[in-house]
Amino acid sequence: xxxxxxxxxxxxxxxxxxxxxxxxxxxxxxxxxxxxxxxxxxxxxxxxxxxxxxxxxxxxxxxxxxxxxxxxxxxxxxxxxxxxxxxxxxxxxxxxxxxxxxxxxxxxxxxxxxxxxxxxxxxxxxxxxxxxxxxxxxxxxxxxxxxxxxxxxxxxxxxxxxxxxxxxxxxxxxxxxxxxxxxxxxxxxxxxxxxxxxxxxxxxxxxxxxxxxxxxxxxxxxxxxxxxxxxxxxxxxxxxxxxxxxxxxxxxxxxxxxxxxxxxxxxxxxxxxxxxxxxxxxxxxxxxxxxxxxxxxxxxxxxxxxxxxxxxxxxxxxxxxxxxxxxxxxxxxxxxxxxxxxxxxxxxxxxxxxxxxxxxxxxxxxxxxxxxxxxxxxxxxxxxxxxxxxxxxxxxxxxxxxxxxxxxxxxxxxxxxxxxxxxxxxxxxxxxxxxxxxxxxxxxxxxxxxxxxxxxxxxxxxxxxxxxxxxxxxxxxxxxxxxxxxxxxxxxxxxxxxxxxxxxxxxxxxxxxxxxxxxxxxxxxxxxxxxxxxxxxxxxxxxxxxxxxxxxxxxxxxxxxxxxxxxxxxxxxxxxxxxxxxxxxxxxxxxxxxxxxxxxxxxxxxxxxxxxxxxxxxxxxxxxxxxxxxxxxxxxxxxxxxxxxxxxxxxxxxxxxxxxxxxxxxxxxxxxxxxxxxxxxxxxxxxxxxxxxxxxx
Numbered sequence: 001x002x003x004x005x006x007x008x009x010x011x012x013x014x015x016x017x018x019x020x021x022x023x024x025x026x027x028x029x030x031x032x033x034x035x036x037x038x039x040x041x042x043x044x045x046x047x048x049x050x051x052x053x054x055x056x057x058x059x060x061x062x063x064x065x066x067x068x069x070x071x072x073x074x075x076x077x078x079x080x081x082x083x084x085x086x087x088x089x090x091x092x093x094x095x096x097x098x099x100x101x102x103x104x105x106x107x108x109x110x111x112x113x114x115x116x117x118x119x120x121x122x123x124x125x126x127x128x129x130x131x132x133x134x135x136x137x138x139x140x141x142x143x144x145x146x147x148x149x150x151x152x153x154x155x156x157x158x159x160x161x162x163x164x165x166x167x168x169x170x171x172x173x174x175x176x177x178x179x180x181x182x183x184x185x186x187x188x189x190x191x192x193x194x195x196x197x198x199x200x201x202x203x204x205x206x207x208x209x210x211x212x213x214x215x216x217x218x219x220x221x222x223x224x225x226x227x228x229x230x231x232x233x234x235x236x237x238x239x240x241x242x243x244x245x246x247x248x249x250x251x252x253x254x255x256x257x258x259x260x261x262x263x264x265x266x267x268x269x270x271x272x273x274x275x276x277x278x279x280x281x282x283x284x285x286x287x288x289x290x291x292x293x294x295x296x297x298x299x300x301x302x303x304x305x306x307x308x309x310x311x312x313x314x315x316x317x318x319x320x321x322x323x324x325x326x327x328x329x330x331x332x333x334x335x336x337x338x339x340x341x342x343x344x345x346x347x348x349x350x351x352x353x354x355x356x357x358x359x360x361x362x363x364x365x366x367x368x369x370x371x372x373x374x375x376x377x378x379x380x381x382x383x384x385x386x387x388x389x390x391x392x393x394x395x396x397x398x399x400x401x402x403x404x405x406x407x408x409x410x411x412x413x414x415x416x417x418x419x420x421x422x423x424x425x426x427x428x429x430x431x432x433x434x435x436x437x438x439x440x441x442x443x444x445x446x447x448x449x450x451x452x453x454x455x456x457x458x459x460x461x462x463x464x465x466x467x468x469x470x471x472x473x474x475x476x477x478x479x480x481x482x483x484x485x486x487x488x489x490x491x492x493x494x495x496x497x498x499x500x501x502x503x504x505x506x507x508x509x510x511x512x513x514x515x516x517x518x519x520x521x522x523x524x525x526x527x528x529x530x531x532x533x534x535x536x537x538x539x540x541x542x543x544x545x546x547x548x549x550x551x552x553x554x555x556x557x558x559x560x561x562x563x564x565x566x567x568x569x570x571x572x573x574x575x576x577x578x579x580x581x582x583x584x585x586x587x588x589x590x591x592x593x594x595x596x597x598x599x600x601x602x603x604x605x606x607x608x609x610x611x612x613x614x615x616x617x618x619x620x621x622x623x624x625x626x627x628x629x630x631x632x633x634x635x636x637x638x639x640x641x642x643x644x645x646x647x648x649x650x651x652x653x654x655x656x657x658x659x660x661x662x663x664x665x666x667x668x669x670x671x672x673x674x675x676x677x678x679x680x681x682x683x684x685x686x687x688x689x690x691x692x693x694x695x696x697x
Contacts, residue, residue: 638668
């Protein structure tokens with residue numbers, strides 16, 4: 001089942017990877033060496049030639065001069081992002097290593113491991129490996145300097161990492177609660193060859209003769225570490241990162257497999273094994289084959305208080321694996337699975353493919369050092385922040401689905417998750433299902449968009465392209481269904497645009513454009529909800545089975561750049577005890593070139609009532625408002641009317657403004673009359689109308 005393509009999305013440019021020369025993409029400028037340490041940089045590396053900004057997804061706002069949408073969705077292809085996309089959260093310096101976590105600073109050991117056949121790639125000359133690594137950004141690092149090099153790269157703000165560190169990620173994501181301190185050890189040479197620790201997906205079919213491809217990197221790595229430092233040393237750390245010399249299979253299997261070679265038989269000898277009796281390809285995790293050289297690289301994983309990474313593993317990988325160490329499981333699909341299945345949370349979640357975020361997108365993750373895709377992962381979604389205690393309960397509004405029909409609609413303002421919401425602000429909303437998920441059954445074997453059922457909550461949060469979320473593709477409202485236990489998928493993003501996104505994954509050497517699969521995480525690049533009409537996305541979502549209606553009422557960005565949205569949630573089964581009412585006053589049109597604007601005073605004439613409904617907390621501060629649906633007509637030859645926001649809200653006894661734009665076509669009548677209608681969503685029998693006279697210029 002393939003989603004129908006959408007014209008607006010088809011305008012996204014294809015990602016051209018030039019696979020024939022993928023291992024030798026040049027930098028745009030040779031970095032200048034540091035006189036004291038030749039392997040370091042003393043300037044910001046230049047933009048790479050393949051990292052071009054994406055074109056606009058679609059023309060917004062109609063013809064020139066027409067009113068623009070209040071919240072247009074201009075999502076960006078991750079493959080087109082550069083470091084220029086990074087936006088610092090206002091008033092923060094989370095990367096400052098002198099500032100510790102208010103709750104805890106985790107002490108981590110970074111243990112470097114190399115092999116008789118695989119030295120650390122950054123110790124070698126530029127572009128000297130079969131994968132074209134290391135890059136011009138860092139090379140020829142003396143072996144005795146490698147431990148300090150990677151400790152600094154991962155957790156000391158500097159030019160090579162653009163000032164971004166693991167400590168910064170956790171401090172920002174947790175609002176200053178958790179920090180990370182690293183101590184580096186090694187490098188230690190392992191007793192086995194690199195591939196003897198990395199052939200977990202091949203079932204013994206690709207191990208060179210005479211080698212033992214079942215060695216355990218943690219066992220041998222810990223033995224080497226304790227032999228050098230003492231058996232008591234590991235006890236002083238909260239976790240261990242084992243950093244393995246060489247490539248990371250997760251970041252290379254596609255680029256140096258199906259992208260580079262048309263068939264498995266076409267893999268060249270340079271990417272093959274040292275045993276001529278073996279083929280040049282081998283099995284890998286998601287598809288049948290990749291080059292043997294890629295398959296012989298470790299796949300990062302976590303367990304038992306430690307994780308394994310390679311030199312091409314970006315900081316997003318370290319954050320992902322530390323999340324596992326702290327107790328959160330994986331929440332991603334096989335993007336090439338048969339039968340296919342949609343990504344669960346994709347680019348929006350660290351425990352999903354948000355760990356791939358960074359300049360250049362996923363196909364740049366093979367570079368060493370890792371300064372592209374994977375270098376700056378997404379924040380955790382609200383469900384996982386709650387579980388890891390990275391948000392205060394006072395900043396999470398907790399609702400009950402069953403109580404909403406008694407209390408009436410809830411209206412709240414939610415702040416973008418990259419920013420702390422303040423003492424009384426909200427980081428998100430959680431709506432609990434007291435009696436379970438009522439969604440109809442579906443079959444994951446036949447329906448790629450089946451969420452599998454069994455959910456226990458909805459979460460509402462806001463994402464802005466700021467901080468570690470700078471490399472997410474869009475800003476807007478993120479809506480998801482969640483489970484309390486880690487039974488994947490335990491988060492399921494509601495896709496505001498579920499149709500196929502029309503994105504090219506890569507281009508083969510023969511010029512064939514390969515589209516992303518239905519299961520590719522980038523299908524969710526346009527998943528966020530936006531306020532207003534004509535945005536290119538949706539401003540509401542109805543779950544009939546669970547009897548819930550979600551609204552995105554308005555968008556706000558303050559003078560410091562902080563993004564927030566006003567959202568509403570109501571039950572389809574009841575509107576609460578409050579009396580509903582609405583009144584509109586006439587307006588006078590304000591003419592502009594080609595159109596006029598009418599701003600109607602809208603009054604909530606309903607009454608207040610004592611709070612009802614047994615929500616998990618006192619929600620009275622969020623009750624007492626109503627949501628109104630607006631529509632407009634116009635009488636006058638050649639005129640059309642539109643509402644920039646089809647929704648409005650006001651507390652009982654308060655007022656707001658309802659705006660209508662009236663556009664006059666060439667040759668239209670000089671005068672026209674606009675009529676606005678407002679209908680209460682809580683009680684559709686409560687309606688109001690008013691008129692506005694407009695003049696064409």
